Amino acid sequence: MKITLAYPLTASTLASMVGGRLMTVGNTDPTVTYICTDSREADENTLFCAIRGERVDGHDFMAKAASLGCALFLCERLPDEMASLGCAAIQVADTVEALSALARAYRTESMKSLSVVAITGSVGKTTTKEMTAAVLAQGKTLFKKDGNFNSTIGLPLSFMEISAEIDCAVLEMGMSSRGEIASMTRAVRPNIAVIANIGSSHLEYLGSRENIARAKREIAGGLSEGGILLVNGDEPLLKELGQDFGEDLPEIPAGIRTLRVSLAGAKDADYLAGSIRHHDGGMIFDLTTPEGVWEGLYIPAVGEHLVWAASFAAAVGQLSGLTEGQVREGLAVYCPADMRQNIRSVGGVTVIEDCYNAAPESMRASLSVLAAVAAQAPHARRIAVLGDMKELGADTVALHRLVGKAVFDEGVDLLVTVGELGAEIACGAMEAGMSSDAIRIMGGADTYVTTAAYLKSILREGDHVLFKASRSMALETVAEAIFA
Numbered sequence: 001m002k003i004t005l006a007y008p009l010t011a012s013t014l015a016s017m018v019g020g021r022l023m024t025v026g027n028t029d030p031t032v033t034y035i036c037t038d039s040r041e042a043d044e045n046t047l048f049c050a051i052r053g054e055r056v057d058g059h060d061f062m063a064k065a066a067s068l069g070c071a072l073f074l075c076e077r078l079p080d081e082m083a084s085l086g087c088a089a090i091q092v093a094d095t096v097e098a099l100s101a102l103a104r105a106y107r108t109e110s111m112k113s114l115s116v117v118a119i120t121g122s123v124g125k126t127t128t129k130e131m132t133a134a135v136l137a138q139g140k141t142l143f144k145k146d147g148n149f150n151s152t153i154g155l156p157l158s159f160m161e162i163s164a165e166i167d168c169a170v171l172e173m174g175m176s177s178r179g180e181i182a183s184m185t186r187a188v189r190p191n192i193a194v195i196a197n198i199g200s201s202h203l204e205y206l207g208s209r210e211n212i213a214r215a216k217r218e219i220a221g222g223l224s225e226g227g228i229l230l231v232n233g234d235e236p237l238l239k240e241l242g243q244d245f246g247e248d249l250p251e252i253p254a255g256i257r258t259l260r261v262s263l264a265g266a267k268d269a270d271y272l273a274g275s276i277r278h279h280d281g282g283m284i285f286d287l288t289t290p291e292g293v294w295e296g297l298y299i300p301a302v303g304e305h306l307v308w309a310a311s312f313a314a315a316v317g318q319l320s321g322l323t324e325g326q327v328r329e330g331l332a333v334y335c336p337a338d339m340r341q342n343i344r345s346v347g348g349v350t351v352i353e354d355c356y357n358a359a360p361e362s363m364r365a366s367l368s369v370l371a372a373v374a375a376q377a378p379h380a381r382r383i384a385v386l387g388d389m390k391e392l393g394a395d396t397v398a399l400h401r402l403v404g405k406a407v408f409d410e411g412v413d414l415l416v417t418v419g420e421l422g423a424e425i426a427c428g429a430m431e432a433g434m435s436s437d438a439i440r441i442m443g444g445a446d447t448y449v450t451t452a453a454y455l456k457s458i459l460r461e462g463d464h465v466l467f468k469a470s471r472s473m474a475l476e477t478v479a480e481a482i483f484a
Contacts, residue, residue: 002036006163017105018098020090030071042070050075103156103187115168118190122199123362131313133170135330139322143169150174185222193219194230199361203393213237220252233260273311305365346483348461355476363403371410374464381413387469388419404428452481
């Protein structure tokens with residue numbers, strides 16, 4: 001991971017920003033233009049951040065970085081050969097926390113006027129970010145980072161790229177444990193924060209949906225004075241933000257406005273989506289806002305779950321001062337990110353590739369998209385190629401089997417599963433009533449090769465096929481083998 005700083009910084013300035021101890025060779029005060037976390041990307045213009053990971057310790061590669069010309073380290077311990085390396089170093093207690101401090105200092109000292117929108121949620125974070133960015137781009141100079149920069153390392157690093165010409169930044173915050181979102185939100189001080197939903201992702205680490213809600217709620221703790229928190233008003237764990245959590249609940253600072261978005265007709269909703277229908281390869285809906293009803297908003301993608309993202313995006317747009325026309329135009333030009341509900345036609349077969357990640361909620365949403373798209377074509381076969389969902393903890397098997405029930409409920413004609421947990425989806429489908437003749441469980445050393453070969457042998461013109469699994473499964477390789 002390597003980023004370009006908005007403007008060059010000297011070692012002494014960086015040390016002051018992170019509160020670290022600067023160790024120099026002679027009287028040098030090197031200036032850097034880049035920051036990296038991979039020693040192979042280090043050079044004389046780059047600050048190399050030595051990060052301790054679960055499997056790899058970046059401190060072990062400082063000599064390698066020095067051999068490539070690296071002039072400055074950010075590290076927790078100095079290498080024994082420090083003097084001979086000829087490099088400067090900023091020593092801190094915790095490198096990851098130092099990155100957070102760096103972004104916090106940059107926000108406080110240089111980016112006070114920047115409007116920051118931070119988005120979190122168990123599923124759909126990136127979709128909500130992309131849709132929000134599409135809206136805000138109609139009236140703002142915008143910063144949005146593509147790729148996976150939603151962590152305690154990636155987010156503060158990417159924040160350092162924002163230049164003074166930018167009006168607004170749309171950031172995504174993910175997490176796998178308590179405290180991570182708190183660190184990120186304190187660093188960048190959002191003006192508007194979004195909690196899109198509470199799902200099942202990361203149950204393995206957090207143990208319960210209540211704990212996931214606690215972790216997501218941390219995003220409010222760093223909101224700027226007078227900030228706004230937008231939440232899913234149909235989620236019980238968010239609807240009553242102050243109840244039923246006991247004492248271990250992140251506080252929402254005084255003066256923060258909490259606004260609710262609903263698709264289920266919640267009476268206390270500040271933004272209420274309704275009249276949701278399919279139209280021209282996309283979705284149309286009406287949105288009741290505090291300033292009136294916006295009728296016939298259109299998004300060029302299929303799925304009711306996308307109306308959630310569009311509603312949050314529209315709310316952020318309005319709260320940021322955009323007009324109804326600008327919001328409408330932004331939603332209409334939305335384009336999905338890579339490997340997220342990419343729908344295309346290849347040789348008469350409609351391919352729905354949604355392989356970036358998977359959780360029970362997003363699996364069900366993708367299956368509903370398959371059903372909706374196939375319903376527009378007469379005699380279309382619905383084929384679902386599904387694989388493992390990761391990080392679901394003790395309920396892993398049960399949650400996979402519930403996805404199998406959704407396969408049956410959505411009228412899938414053929415289910416093909418890969419992976420050990422994918423087989424549990426097949427079991428759930430059979431338990432729900434799906435014929436074993438309509439299920440193919442793939443396995444063996446060459447699973448992806450045999451899966452691609454099988455699909456090639458049975459696919460025919462008019463078929464609609466969905467590919468969906470967790471990112472680590474790399475299920476897109478099967479789609480590529482068939483349709484590339």
